[in-house]
Amino acid sequence: MRATKLFTSFFESEKASGIILLLCTVFSILITNTSIGETYSHFWHTQLGSFSLExxxxxxxxxxxxxxxxxxxxxxxxxxxxxxxxxxxxxxMGALGGMLLPALIYYFLNQGTLYQNGIGIPMATDIAFAIGILSLLGNRVPVVLKVFLTALAVIDDLGAILVIALFYSKDLHTTNLFIALGIFVVLLAMNRLKVYKLWPYLLLGALMWWFMLHSGVHATITGVLLAFAIPFEKGEEQSISYKLEHFLHKPVSFIILPIFALANTAIAINFKTLSNGLPTYAWGILLGLVVGKPLGITLFSWLAVKVRLARLTHGLQWKSIFGAGILGGIGFTMSIFVTLLAFSDTEIINNAKLYIIIASVLAGLFGLLYLKSILKLKTED
Incomplete structure (x- = not known):
């Protein structure tokens, strides 16, 4: 019951978050392509000490x-x-297929080029947008499909996090890295010793973040490490893991992700460049997200059931899994995040962001229309 309550809260927050993310993205792109666009873009590069706002x-x-x-x-x-x-x-297995096939498509189109490092871009799924689109279909969507898509997207994000940690880290500074990992070991020991106060974890987590930031490994990995160090206990409402997750839903959904969208979609559209034809990285992003995602998710899910590695949950159909796979092509947040790590050229980064947005819009639209069609047919049977 507690798990159901938390899932419902999560689903509802992601529904609203998806709408806000969409509005922020549209606003950011529109204002960037007006007379004050340059001022708007420069604002996100304002220096605050040794770091820019972005x-x-x-x-x-x-x-x-x-x-x-x-x-x-x-x-x-x-x-x-x-x-x-x-x-x-x-x-x-669905998430695995949804990462591997898009990556293979991108690699096939870009191997040996300057764009090869973007292989991780089409591997990700944006939870907020994917669930936000699914929620537009209302109570016609089976609960099992909502749960499947949510679990798929969470695992997908974990995969993206591992890709970032393994392939998008800069030159390693081993001293800082070992200090960060040493702090993580201390956090795990606190967990084992049943330290159930939240503030020591957050304090040491902030310290771990600082050393990770200066280690060459991307600092955001700290968030995941800290999450698994915080005691889950039995998942009861009084557990610090439950309280923290419940507390973070609204700030993340309604503040952090919208700010990320505003800062990272300040894209000046060069129509002359677009009219020259799509570069190979654009095809890799578009085909990876729009085609590779649904095919990879459906194929690997089917294979898992076929070899009896997994079972098809009661009430879940293959045609609805394919629909969830289409929505899995909404890369947005994580795809843009990987883009920032994969490339250094500003023009390529901006163009890649634009293609991610186009692919995500197509995936969202196709997924919505497809699922609306099959769920409508289901009610008429």
Whole structure:
């Protein structure tokens, strides 16, 4: 019952968050392409000490986003959809396929080019947008489909986090890295010793973030590590994990992600460049998200059931899994985040962001129309 209540709260917050993210994105793109666009773009590069405002958002505020993702994943593992191995394997395998096939498509189109490093861009799913689009269909959407998409997106984000940690880290500064990992070990020891006060975890987590920031490993990884160090206990409402996750939902959904969207979608559209034809990285992003995602998610889910590694949850149909796979092509937040790490050229970054937005809009629109069609047919049967 407690898990259901928290899931419902999560789903409702993501529904509203998706709408706000969309409005922020449209606003940011529109204002960037007006006469005050240059001033607006420069604002996000304002220096605050040794960091720009954009840097603080992407490395600082987004760590809190990753902390919430880690707490959600922890909950799913302990008491949610991922707590039963055979139930868990369906979204796990779906997420795996939804990462591998888009990455292969991108790599096939960009291997040996300057754009090869963007292979991680089409691997991600934006939870807020995907669930926000699904929620537009109202009570016609089966609960099992909502749970499947949520679990899929959370696992997908974990995969993206691992990709960032393994492939998008800069030159390592081992001393800082070992200090950060040493703090993580202390946090795990506190967990084992049943320290159930939240403030020591947050204090040491902030310290771990500082050393991770200067280690060459992307600092946002700290959020996930901290989440798994915080005691989950039995997932009861008085547990500090439950309280923190519940507290973070609204600030992340209604403050952090909208700010991230505003800061990272200040895209000046160069129509002359677009008219010259799409570069290979654009095709990799578009085909990876719009085509690779639904095919990879559906194929790997089907294979998992076929070899009896997973089971198809009662009430979940293959055509609805394919629809969830289409919505999985909404990359947005995580895809843009990986773009910032993958490329250094400003023009390529801006163009890649634009193609991510186009792909995400197409995936959202196709997914909405497709699911509306099959769910409508279902009510008429």
């Amino acid at each position: 840097h603080l958002i992407n490395d600082g505020l987004m760590t809190i986003f990753f902390l919430m993702i880690g707490l959600e994943l922890e909950r799913e593992i302990y008491i949610g959809e991922l707590s039963n191995l055979r139930n868990a394997m369906l979204p796990v």
